[in-house]
Amino acid sequence: MAEVAEVKGKRRVGFKRWLILGFIILEIILAGLYPPIPPAVELAAEPLTDTVSIPILGDVALTNTILTVFIADILLILAAIAVYRAYQGGGLQAPRGIAGVFEMIVEAMYNLVQSVAGSKWARTFFPLVGTILILVLTVNFMKLLPGMESIGFVHEIHEGEGYDLQAFGPVSILAEPAEGETGHYNIIPWFRPASTDLNFTLSIALVAMISVQIIGLRAGGIGYFEKFANFRNFIKMWAREKLGAFDILMPFIDIFIGILELIAEFARIISFTFRLFGSMFAGAVLLGVVGSLFLFVQTGFLFLEIFFGGVQAFVFAMLTLVFLTMATQTHGGGGHEEPHEAH
Amino acid sequence: MEFNEFFVSGMRLLAAGLAMVGTIGAGLGIGLAGSGAVQGIARNPDAAGTIQVNMILAAAFAEAVAIYSLLVALVLVFAAG
Numbered sequence: 001m002a003e004v005a006e007v008k009g010k011r012r013v014g015f016k017r018w019l020i021l022g023f024i025i026l027e028i029i030l031a032g033l034y035p036p037i038p039p040a041v042e043l044a045a046e047p048l049t050d051t052v053s054i055p056i057l058g059d060v061a062l063t064n065t066i067l068t069v070f071i072a073d074i075l076l077i078l079a080a081i082a083v084y085r086a087y088q089g090g091g092l093q094a095p096r097g098i099a100g101v102f103e104m105i106v107e108a109m110y111n112l113v114q115s116v117a118g119s120k121w122a123r124t125f126f127p128l129v130g131t132i133l134i135l136v137l138t139v140n141f142m143k144l145l146p147g148m149e150s151i152g153f154v155h156e157i158h159e160g161e162g163y164d165l166q167a168f169g170p171v172s173i174l175a176e177p178a179e180g181e182t183g184h185y186n187i188i189p190w191f192r193p194a195s196t197d198l199n200f201t202l203s204i205a206l207v208a209m210i211s212v213q214i215i216g217l218r219a220g221g222i223g224y225f226e227k228f229a230n231f232r233n234f235i236k237m238w239a240r241e242k243l244g245a246f247d248i249l250m251p252f253i254d255i256f257i258g259i260l261e262l263i264a265e266f267a268r269i270i271s272f273t274f275r276l277f278g279s280m281f282a283g284a285v286l287l288g289v290v291g292s293l294f295l296f297v298q299t300g301f302l303f304l305e306i307f308f309g310g311v312q313a314f315v316f317a318m319l320t321l322v323f324l325t326m327a328t329q330t331h332g333g334g335g336h337e338e339p340h341e342a343h
Numbered sequence: 344m345e346f347n348e349f350f351v352s353g354m355r356l357l358a359a360g361l362a363m364v365g366t367i368g369a370g371l372g373i374g375l376a377g378s379g380a381v382q383g384i385a386r387n388p389d390a391a392g393t394i395q396v397n398m399i400l401a402a403a404f405a406e407a408v409a410i411y412s413l414l415v416a417l418v419l420v421f422a423a424g
Contacts, residue, residue: 040423041421041424043418043421043422056377106346112396115393168416249421260392271407274407274410274411274414275403275406275407275410277414278411278413278414279410280418281417282410282413282414283415285421295386311399311403314399315399315403317398318396318400318403319397319400319403322400
């Protein structure tokens with residue numbers, strides 16, 4: 001009995017916590033030897049290869065954000081294969097490991113989709129919403145991996161401020177230039193979190209909003225476009241014998257509302273794009289700046305970034321879901337807007 | 344018109360600071376959303392899950408405004424030359 005307790009006690013003082021302590025001590029030593037530098041902030045993604053001209057697409061280069069998206073895709077495909085393998089055996093046993101994680105995410109997400117969109121549309125919306133959630137979540141969390149935005153090609157810059165090179169074994173690292181001098185080197189990172197690139201967020205926003213239009217068309221038929229150009233009352237106006245003030249005013253109000261709806265659709269694309277981009281870009285800059293100023297405070301900000309990455313992915317997926325649901329609902333019974341009620 | 348280089352960079356930093364004034368509205372909005380959600384949950388604890396989801400959505404809408412101003416400030420400080 002005593003032996004069992006001792007074994008349990010031994011297990012509690014595990015190996016991993018010593019590993020973590022070792023990393024912390026290593027961090028202190030390394031940061032003392034090579035002080036961290038504030039990062040170079042680039043708004044646009046940096047190309048890693050030479051540009052290649054492709055007939056339709058124009059000049060294309062492999063940028064560091066695309067590389068990160070490819071890695072995220074490969075990770076997700078591997079995860080999908082692993083989950084598929086885990087369920088291959090069949091049976092009703094509880095899933096373990098990565099299959100359990102994905103079952104949890106998928107189940108929670110499906111319940112959410114069903115509660116917002118109703119069971120009629122849930123199966124249609126779920127693949128899109130779930131894909132957006134998992135992809136954005138993966139890409140956002142990849143920002144927290146070590147090596148992101150810090151390993152890459154060193155290149156010489158001719159204008160502006162840079163850093164000095166310092167030998168570090170077989171590789172060289174950047175260091176703060178000496179007092180009163182400006183360095184001439186900077187870094188093009190190999191990996192950069194994809195959601196800090198406008199192209200990534202814009203493309204997902206476009207996919208989401210185009211899907212909203214398609215779903216609206218499927219749900220409401222051609223009458224869906226009445227939302228944007230409502231001439232129903234306008235046509236009625238010609239048919240009327242006697243015209244009151246409202247009968248003339250209402251058609252124009254309807255047309256104006258249609259224009260507003262059209263603007264709102266584009267505003268949603270922009271809002272989708274900049275919400276994710278702004279949040280993640282600011283987070284990356286924040287992590288870099290804080291990491292260069294204070295040594296240990298960055299750990300707290302990493303937790304903050306985990307939270308923000310999760311919240312932004314959730315919000316992106318939820319808003320897509322809400323817009324999809326709205327597109328199916330607004331024109332279910334939209335044709336019954338009688339002008340008499342407005343009087 | 345030509346301006347002094349230091350004047351321009353100073354004005355850029357000042358503009359970045361002024362851009363962040365926009366976060367006041369977002370802070371108020373998120374505060375309102377949170378207060379409303381907590382009151383709702385206190386009245387009806389069973390609806391906590393639904394209220395939480397809606398609160399996060401509303402907070403995200405309000406937060407987007409703050410993120411826009413943060414983005415403008417970041418562009419002014421780092422990217423606009």
